[in-house]
Amino acid sequence: MIRAHPGPQPLDGAGILRPASGRPRPTGALAAMILLANPNSTTATTRAMCAILAPVLPHLRGWTAPEGPGVIETPAQLDAAGRLVAALTPPPGCRGVIVAAFGDPG
16 A cells, blocks of 8 residues: 655655654564665755655665766766766675666657
8 A cells, every 4th residue: 555655754864764654663684774875976866756655665875976977868868877886885784686767868
């Protein structure tokens, strides 16, 4: 069942989205961090995607490409974004990576 999200939750100092209030925090293996990798360099997009997933992945951490295209509109931008994601080293404790992006490279 999909529930409406109460709105974006603030990032803590480590860049981890806090779960929506009133939801239990998973413990043990279920509390493992998942990384959402945004291959474009727009932090607002990363925050928006993390906010959408926060209700179901409370230990989600967002990553925005430190350089490269702000949007992915051309084959060259898609290639550049792909190289950044391929070079990404997930942080310690990361149990999975979601590459989340929208592109229209032609």
